[in-house]
Amino acid sequence: MTIVGLDDTDSRKHGMCTTYVAARVAKRLRREGDAAIARTLLVRLNPAVEYKTRGNAALAIHTDCNPAHAFEISREVLESLAETRDERTNPGVVVADIDPDAGDALPASVAQFSTRAIRDHLSRAAAESLIDNYGYRSWYAGNGRGRIGALAAIGAWRALSDWTYEQISYREPERWGTPREVDHDSVFAAAESGYPGVWDTVDRGENETVCVPHTPGPILHGIRGDDPEAVRCVAAQIDSEPVYSSHLFVTNQGTDVHLRDVAVGADSDSGTTGSGAGTTSATTLQDGRAYRLDARVVSEPETRRGGHVFVDVAPEGVAVGDPDSTASSPSPLSCAAFEPTKRFRDHVRALRPGDHLTVCGELAGGTLKLEKVAIRDLDTTELVTPTCPDCERTMESAGRDQGYRCRDCGTDAPGKERTEIERVLELGWYEVPPCARRHIAKPLVRGGFDGPVHPER
Numbered sequence: 001m002t003i004v005g006l007d008d009t010d011s012r013k014h015g016m017c018t019t020y021v022a023a024r025v026a027k028r029l030r031r032e033g034d035a036a037i038a039r040t041l042l043v044r045l046n047p048a049v050e051y052k053t054r055g056n057a058a059l060a061i062h063t064d065c066n067p068a069h070a071f072e073i074s075r076e077v078l079e080s081l082a083e084t085r086d087e088r089t090n091p092g093v094v095v096a097d098i099d100p101d102a103g104d105a106l107p108a109s110v111a112q113f114s115t116r117a118i119r120d121h122l123s124r125a126a127a128e129s130l131i132d133n134y135g136y137r138s139w140y141a142g143n144g145r146g147r148i149g150a151l152a153a154i155g156a157w158r159a160l161s162d163w164t165y166e167q168i169s170y171r172e173p174e175r176w177g178t179p180r181e182v183d184h185d186s187v188f189a190a191a192e193s194g195y196p197g198v199w200d201t202v203d204r205g206e207n208e209t210v211c212v213p214h215t216p217g218p219i220l221h222g223i224r225g226d227d228p229e230a231v232r233c234v235a236a237q238i239d240s241e242p243v244y245s246s247h248l249f250v251t252n253q254g255t256d257v258h259l260r261d262v263a264v265g266a267d268s269d270s271g272t273t274g275s276g277a278g279t280t281s282a283t284t285l286q287d288g289r290a291y292r293l294d295a296r297v298v299s300e301p302e303t304r305r306g307g308h309v310f311v312d313v314a315p316e317g318v319a320v321g322d323p324d325s326t327a328s329s330p331s332p333l334s335c336a337a338f339e340p341t342k343r344f345r346d347h348v349r350a351l352r353p354g355d356h357l358t359v360c361g362e363l364a365g366g367t368l369k370l371e372k373v374a375i376r377d378l379d380t381t382e383l384v385t386p387t388c389p390d391c392e393r394t395m396e397s398a399g400r401d402q403g404y405r406c407r408d409c410g411t412d413a414p415g416k417e418r419t420e421i422e423r424v425l426e427l428g429w430y431e432v433p434p435c436a437r438r439h440i441a442k443p444l445v446r447g448g449f450d451g452p453v454h455p456e457r
């Protein structure tokens with residue numbers, strides 16, 4: 001058995017898409033290598049990586065083709081399809097002579113490289129050293145960066161355990177770059193028929209067909225879900241321009257595997273191996289990584305210019321961006337629900353100081369870009385100026401540290417009073433809507449969350 005890893009073939013300017021390149025490689029392996037394709041993986045790597053074109057996808061093909069032949073074919077396809085006119089496109093292919101399903105045939109260090117590629121930032125040298133060490137075949141153009149993703153795609157089958165599916169339908173090449181003809185109502189009807197096993201097909205709140213991209217590339221639509229048959233069936237119900245070809249991918253989309261759990265008091269990073277969202281070091285959060293952590297709201301939410309909503313939280317036992325501060329003196333962490341997260345901002349605006357949360361998102365410029373939030377406990381009281389028990393008018397301050405007094409009746413009160421307030425939020429998980437979902441973020445409808453869920457669709 002052979003694993004072919006591919007990455008970095010597309011360009012924002014000129015289009016293309018590495019899923020399409022992988023589908024073409026798979027087709028040629030079948031036709032010219034007389035090979036069977038066991039599966040094609042679409043692996044989303046760290047969404048914070050600056051070199052990504054869009055979704056930071058890398059691809060792996062599991063096949064029984066002989067590795068030398070698989071290498072020749074994939075190299076040829078990459079050479080002909082990768083958009084190297086764009087200097088930011090640095091295609092890479094890595095071919096490993098490994099049976100992905102044979103126990104521990106995939107080395108643990110390659111699996112660990114995959115997990116780190118999803119949660120961290122890696123160097124080209126780290127990829128090269130593993131490729132050399134295991135004697136994998138590889139080819140690249142440009143600066144060779146594509147081999148990072150290609151190797152990460154190879155190790156993913158051992159590194160990850162939660163897999164979902166995407167049925168991608170491609171356009172006729174002569175239509176690339178022209179407006180897509182996809183019947184809006186048929187997409188909504190198909191989405192309804194497949195839900196909840198098929199998710200993020202549409203955004204009902206925004207009336208948007210999120211499965212249809214707006215970029216100049218070859219994809220007509222991509223249908224995501226938990227079951228391969230279900231995604232195929234939804235894709236088949238969509239009325240559109242002719243589908244040129246289509247391919248089923250096994251993916252880590254919708255799994256939250258990019259999130260590092262922050263453990264209070266932990267002082268070492270144990271989150272780089274294994275299949276789940278492992279626990280990571282707790283003392284300092286770093287930009288370009290995504291976290292899940294418990295925190296308390298410490299500011300009133302604020303809507304700023306552009307409609308972005310910000311709120312400060314105090315993560316328990318975590319210092320942000322200051323390696324010298326200690327776990328016992330945490331600094332507030334700014335969290336943001338940006339304008340594109342639409343109705344999710346209403347939930348963030350409804351938070352109050354004292355609410356207990358679990359927040360998830362990527363840290364960028366010291367701000368956590370919220371992807372989902374769990375409300376663990378709501379503060380249902382507030383301090384108000386007391387009212388006079390006789391005339392029911394609001395009392396006035398009697399002077400510094402002297403409590404409150406009613407000027408007319410002479411009644412007094414020692415300080416502010418705590419009253420019950422009504423909260424619109426409920427306990428449980430809230431998420432950004434499908435139109436703002438990151439590929440790798442897990443939709444609440446998939447289940448497995450530690451509390452009630454309020455799924456968006």
Ligand code: ATP
Pocket residue numbers: 007008009010016017018019045046049051052053054055056057058089090116117118119120121122123145146147148149150
């Ligand atoms: P598409 O999926 O549409 O082809 P993309 O958004 O996946 O585009 P790429 O063109 O693949 O973006 O570019 C991402 C580049 O970053 C690749 O060269 C890949 O090897 C590299 N890369 C991915 N993850 C990491 C990481 N964690 N650390 C360092 N480099 C990475």
